[in-house]
Amino acid sequence: MLRFGTQLHARISKNGLYASNTFVCNSFISLYANCGLTDESEQVFHEMPKRDVISWNSVIQGLGQNGCSRKALEIAETALDSNVCNENTFIAILTSCSHAGLVVEGLNYFNLMSQKYGIEPKLDHYICAIDMLGRAGRLQQAYDLLRRMPFAADSVAWSTLLNACLIHKNITEGRSAAREL
Structure with missing residues (x-):
């Protein structure tokens, strides 16, 4: 799957269809994250000219599930500061905190969901x-x-x-x- 995905990524990039298509970029973020390639996943995210909430959630979730919780939370903070968040953003954040043992931070995010962002848990x-x-x-x-x-x-x-x-x-x-x- 990874080999096919990287070949497809190269072909789409070569044809100029890559950066302008948020859906395609989001798919590559998830592909690389699911294969444990967090640097590649993050690179796709940072190269995107336009990101949606799925882009943010995918990179946060991918980093968190691969042991990069601190980096995931840094990106999450940027998303939250930009008010690009939804229920799934907080699932990704809480999961990252859980897997890294960041209980205080996790409980803080859990409380901020409703208090600051109006998202009821x-x-x-x-x-x-x-x-x-x-x-x-x-x-x-x-x-x-x-x-x-x-x-x-x-x-x-x-x-x-x-x-x-x-x-x-x-x-x-x-x-x-x-x-x-």
Whole structure:
């Protein structure tokens, strides 16, 4: 897939169709990120003359999923400062924070969603925050957040907490989560 993608990228670039087509550029950002080539993904992003929210989300998500969370958050800050964000932007940000153990930053972004950007957290945002807290061993906080959600927790939310309990060997919270499944 990567070889075909890079050949296609070269051909499209040579024909001059590349930079002017946001959809095509977004596809290459995702392709390179999914193959672990964050430098190439970021290069496509920076070469784009015009970016949309999908461009921003793709590069943030790609960097975060490949262990470049600090760089992902730097780009996220630029997107947020430019008010180019949506619900998916915060999924990418929270996931980046979760995978890097950046709990304080992640909770700050979670709170800013509604306070500053007017985006009410949905179930997926809560699950990202629960995962972030759980990975950091803050199981009681994760459990409390799950219980405080303004909607019913689904099996994914409870499984996320249960997984964290298993990793951190917290039998009490784990039993509570398992009973809810």
